[in-house]
Amino acid sequence: xxxxxxxxxxxxxxxxxxxxxxxxxxxxxxxxxxxxxxxxxxxxxxxxxxxxxxxxxxxxxxxxxxxxxxxxxxxxxxxxxxxxxxxxxxxxxxxxxxxxxxxxxxxxxxxxxxxxxxxxxxxxxxxxxxxxxxxxxxxxxxxxxxxxxxxxxxx
Ligand code: RB5
Numbered sequence: 001x002x003x004x005x006x007x008x009x010x011x012x013x014x015x016x017x018x019x020x021x022x023x024x025x026x027x028x029x030x031x032x033x034x035x036x037x038x039x040x041x042x043x044x045x046x047x048x049x050x051x052x053x054x055x056x057x058x059x060x061x062x063x064x065x066x067x068x069x070x071x072x073x074x075x076x077x078x079x080x081x082x083x084x085x086x087x088x089x090x091x092x093x094x095x096x097x098x099x100x101x102x103x104x105x106x107x108x109x110x111x112x113x114x115x116x117x118x119x120x121x122x123x124x125x126x127x128x129x130x131x132x133x134x135x136x137x138x139x140x141x142x143x144x145x146x147x148x149x150x151x152x153x154x155x
Contacts, residue, residue, distance in 0.1 A: 001124060004052040004061045006032040006045035008071065011064035011108035013037070014116055018062060021117045027124075030058060046074030053102050054080040061103040062120060072105035079144045082137075087111055089122040096126035098133045 003022060007015035012034055022029045032048040034040040042065040049061035061083070065071040068085045075083035083103035084095035087110050095101035104123045106116055128134075 001060070002028045002030070002058045003124070004030045004032055004049045004058040005063070006049040006061070006071075007034060007064040007108070008042035008045060008066070009034060009037050009040045010042075010066035011106075012040075014106075014108040014111075014113065015064050017113045018064070018116055018120055022062075022120065025121070042071040043074045046071040047078065050075040050078035050081045050083070050103060054078055059102075060124065063103060063105045064108050064116075065105075066107060066109045068105040068107035068110065072103075075103050075105065080141075082140065084123075086119055086123070088115070089119050092119045092123040093126040096123060097129045098136075100128040100133070100137050 005015060005019050019029055019031055030052065032052065033045055046063050049063050052058050053061045063071040063075055072083045072085040075081050081103055082099055082101045083105055084091060084099065084101040085105040086092040086095065087107065092104060104120060106119060111119065
């Protein structure tokens with residue numbers, strides 16, 4: 001599976017662990033940075049990975065910052081992105097099954113290496129269930145198209 005990964009400095013070490021784990025698992029991984037532990041701004045990497053996903057260059061994006069909050073907020077600003085912030089596998093799996101999440105965010109100051117790799121593995125293995133969930137994804141997509149019409153769309 002083709003996957004883009006990115007992080008800021010706070011998550012550089014965990015990104016390296018997850019990146020190597022994904023490669024060892026047979027995935028094709030594009031590392032979009034940061035490439036050193038020097039200070040780096042998480043929006044830069046959240047945007048890069050998110051745009052690779054919406055352009056169809058990769059199937060999924062994995063982004064990591066200190067908490068996962070900033071980089072997931074950033075990713076979700078990109079039209080077409082559904083990025084879940086997960087600290088345990090249950091949320092990661094359900095975000096695929098029900099929300100068709102196309103990006104996973106994690107916090108390097110929140111999860112350990114083993115847990116992070118487990119969360120990623122289960123996220124990638126889970127399938128979107130469609131059906132009633134697809135109708136809800138369509139509602140989210142309408143917000144992408146007309147963000148000022150939220151009352152109309154959801155009423
Ligand atoms: C960097 O110190 C930190 O703010 C960042 O990694 C992230 O946690 C932001 O949401």
